[in-house]
Amino acid sequence: MSLALGLVGLPNAGKSTLFNALTRAGAAVAPYPFTTIDPNLGQVPVPDERGAAVASVTHPGRIVPAVIRFIDIAGLVRGASRGEGLGNRFLAHIREVDAVIHVVRCFSAPEVPNVVGDLDPVRDAEIVETELALADLETVERAAERAASRAKAGDPGAREQVAALRRMAADLAQGIPARRQRLDATDHPLIRDLRLLTAKPVIYVANVDEGALPDGGPHASALRALADRQGAACIVLAARLEAELHDLPDEEAKAYLAVLGLSEPVLPRLIRASFGLLGLVSFFTVLSDEVRAWPVPAGTSAVEAAGRIHTDMAHGFVRAEVIAWDALVAAGSLHAAREGGAIRLEGRDYVVRDGDVITFRFAA
Ligand SMILES: Nc1nc2c(ncn2[C@@H]2O[C@H](COP(=O)(O)OP(=O)(O)O)[C@@H](O)[C@H]2O)c(=O)[nH]1
Numbered sequence: 200m201s202l203a204l205g206l207v208g209l210p211n212a213g214k215s216t217l218f219n220a221l222t223r224a225g226a227a228v229a230p231y232p233f234t235t236i237d238p239n240l241g242q243v244p245v246p247d248e249r250g251a252a253v254a255s256v257t258h259p260g261r262i263v264p265a266v267i268r269f270i271d272i273a274g275l276v277r278g279a280s281r282g283e284g285l286g287n288r289f290l291a292h293i294r295e296v297d298a299v300i301h302v303v304r305c306f307s308a309p310e311v312p313n314v315v316g317d318l319d320p321v322r323d324a325e326i327v328e329t330e331l332a333l334a335d336l337e338t339v340e341r342a343a344e345r346a347a348s349r350a351k352a353g354d355p356g357a358r359e360q361v362a363a364l365r366r367m368a369a370d371l372a373q374g375i376p377a378r379r380q381r382l383d384a385t386d387h388p389l390i391r392d393l394r395l396l397t398a399k400p401v402i403y404v405a406n407v408d409e410g411a412l413p414d415g416g417p418h419a420s421a422l423r424a425l426a427d428r429q430g431a432a433c434i435v436l437a438a439r440l441e442a443e444l445h446d447l448p449d450e451e452a453k454a455y456l457a458v459l460g461l462s463e464p465v466l467p468r469l470i471r472a473s474f475g476l477l478g479l480v481s482f483f484t485v486l487s488d489e490v491r492a493w494p495v496p497a498g499t500s501a502v503e504a505a506g507r508i509h510t511d512m513a514h515g516f517v518r519a520e521v522i523a524w525d526a527l528v529a530a531g532s533l534h535a536a537r538e539g540g541a542i543r544l545e546g547r548d549y550v551v552r553d554g555d556v557i558t559f560r561f562a563a
């Protein structure tokens with residue numbers, strides 16, 4: 200399952216710096232090389248200490264983590280929805296992602312020009328959101344027109360669609376993103392198919408000066424308040440610091456973070472938060488040569504989980520042998536867990552839990 204997250208924000212917000220930090224952090228923690236596929240697209244493993252713990256008792260040749268793709272999208276400017284700057288091309292990239300990381304400048308750095316004016320994270324964030332909402336408004340209005348002509352032609356369902364789309368357009372015109380509207384944008388197939396930019400889940404990143412860590416100071420607080428009003432997550436970090444950390448030996452990096460009041464780099468938390476934002480859980484498989492994490496939507500059944508690995512495993516599904524990762528670690532090996540009766544036999548409808556280690560039995 201390939202998940203994509205897009206970094207959005209005004210020019211000079213620190214998107215590329217954060218992207219570099221993310222992709223290098225990924226390369227540093229991965230047991231096998233994760234390459235940046237092209238300059239703007241990088242694959243990052245989801246840090247998960249459970250995989251390593253399972254490996255410590257099963258001794259595989261390698262650990263294969265879940266991965267997220269990050270896309271560094273060119274900076275957005277006022278008027279992008281009307282095609283200013285990279286305009287439409289920029290917006291097309293966002294349409295393809297599963298969720299958005301909205302990077303907002305909260306650092307001062309007089310040498311880095313601010314394209315809009317003084318440092319004002321809430322204004323900056325609102326400019327970006329307005330552009331996204333305006334682009335969606337156009338999409339929704341076009342869809343409403345199409346539905347209206349279907350209604351005129353006698354399509355019985357179209358009238359209700361026109362009403363729903365017009366309601367949505369009215370909310371967008373007021374700057375209310377699709378994800379916060381009365382109509383659930385993700386449940387309604389008509390609207391889901393429009394792939395609206397403002398329907399995507401968002402994490403705000405307050406990109407602050409190192410000196411403002413760990414809480415981020417007043418600018419980060421203002422942005423956090425905006426995120427709170429939207430029910431969105433907000434993560435405070437200094438992108439430049441996160442990028443620099445990977446050049447330091449571990450001990451030095453730790454000491455440096457401690458001085459700043461941080462116990463660990465923020466990037467792993469951002470990556471995990473992105474994973475959680477998408478409503479994903481991981482189960483693990485253990486083969487002789489690898490421990491592998493499989494990201495699936497929460498609520499996935501055992502037979503669906505088997506199908507993620509191979510369609511044959513779903514078709515011939517017999518049962519799932521399940522043990523929680525920590526129970527396996529406590530048992531010391533799969534063999535010991537089996538001997539001790541710690542492995543449960545589950546049927547096709549069993550709902551996979553985060554951290555399950557599963558062996559699928561299937562008839563070929
Ligand atoms: N002081 C400071 N400067 C930063 C930080 N993050 C990025 N910058 C600087 O801001 C400038 C623009 O960063 P960049 O990542 O290219 O922004 P983008 O246009 O959003 O991709 C660069 O000169 C960065 O070094 C930060 O956390 N603190």
Ligand SMILES: [Mg+2]
Nearest residue numbers: 214215273274
């Ligand atoms: Mg950039």
